[in-house]
Amino acid sequence: MTTTPSPLPATPPLPDASDEWLRVDQQICFSLHAASRAFNGVYRVVLKDLGLTYPQYLVMLVLWEHGTLPVKKLGEHLRLDSGTLSPLLKRLETAGLVRRERSARDERSVEVRPTEEGEAMRRRAVEVPRRILAATGFEIDEVRALSSRLHALTTALDKAAAEGA
Amino acid sequence: MTTTPSPLPATPPLPDASDEWLRVDQQICFSLHAASRAFNGVYRVVLKDLGLTYPQYLVMLVLWEHGTLPVKKLGEHLRLDSGTLSPLLKRLETAGLVRRERSARDERSVEVRPTEEGEAMRRRAVEVPRRILAATGFEIDEVRALSSRLHALTTALDKAAAEGA
DNA sequence: AGCCATTTGGTTGTGCACAATTTAATTGTG
DNA sequence: CACAATTAAATTGTGCACAACCAAATGGCT
16 A cells, blocks of 8 residues: 555664565465455355365366376376375265276376266356356456466465475 | 367367366466465465464464454454464464453453564564565565455455355 | 385374354343 | 343364375386
8 A cells, every 4th residue: 555665674673664564565465365265265155056165176177177187196286285185085085076096007096086976067067167257256358367477476486485485 | 278279189078168167267266276375385484483374474463563452353354253263362372472361341352462572573574575575576566466456356256255156 | 036215195283264153241122 | 120132252063285204016226
């Protein structure tokens, strides 16, 4: 808001400028955090009919697009590790939407495949994107532009985190 | 990714237009979700010295800016309810950063106030925003623009969720 | 063959997010 | 004053995210 172009003091102990930085920072991290949770809330409503949570829906999306995948590949697509996926997939299996079975060729690998019921859900899921887009009130191109910026942001952040800063 | 107009390698037993929607959708929800987690990862690294998690840092930010607040107000600033804040604040209290005490005027209310140690941490926290900004590789104005769009998005999504769709 | 680093999932523990329920204090109304 | 409605926190239960650790399988190496 009132972000006057401060002269960037060299890491001061605690003058007024630092307050300003802390406020601005709040807008950076905050807006993203809040938007993510707000999205989650809308998905919660929209996906209630399907009986899926948002991350479960993401898993099904990947399976619908790529078919059967080992847990590893699934994790790469979604940037999730086994600590998150294992219990999630177990719940999807309990719900009858996927099956998990050890690969015959590599006994370390577990193949995740959608069941008949899981594939059938795809037909009911096609309306989800439209409802979400409607909830945003954004034009499709605007959403695409935003996604593009966020993707660039994610790439940069991942790189920074990997470099330990 | 490669949004080339590929002839859709007939993996799935389903029409074409719906697949397109499901792919686009993935970019909408996905990029935000991924960016949020990527941010979290960078904050994890940067905040490790302070011994704070990202949500704990957000709580301290609000307290530094507004001083003592009841849990309710804190939740309004952060869009978090008592189910999230109660255990979080308990951990902050154990860490010696805040104190919680029942309001004398309204015994239902719990006032959260930063301790001396909590206030002192503010001095060490002023460098956080700069490090985060550096990690994004974005210009400050670009970040501001993005935040603005995300804020608008959040407002729209909240409204939609409240209306049950 | 035997050995060892790597790969792949799973498990455990900590913490956040949120819905639903519970308890206590306050406020409004007759 | 008594009593219903409201409000503020805490609690409980489910699920996601991730670090740290563990076990089994694989593949390369001598």
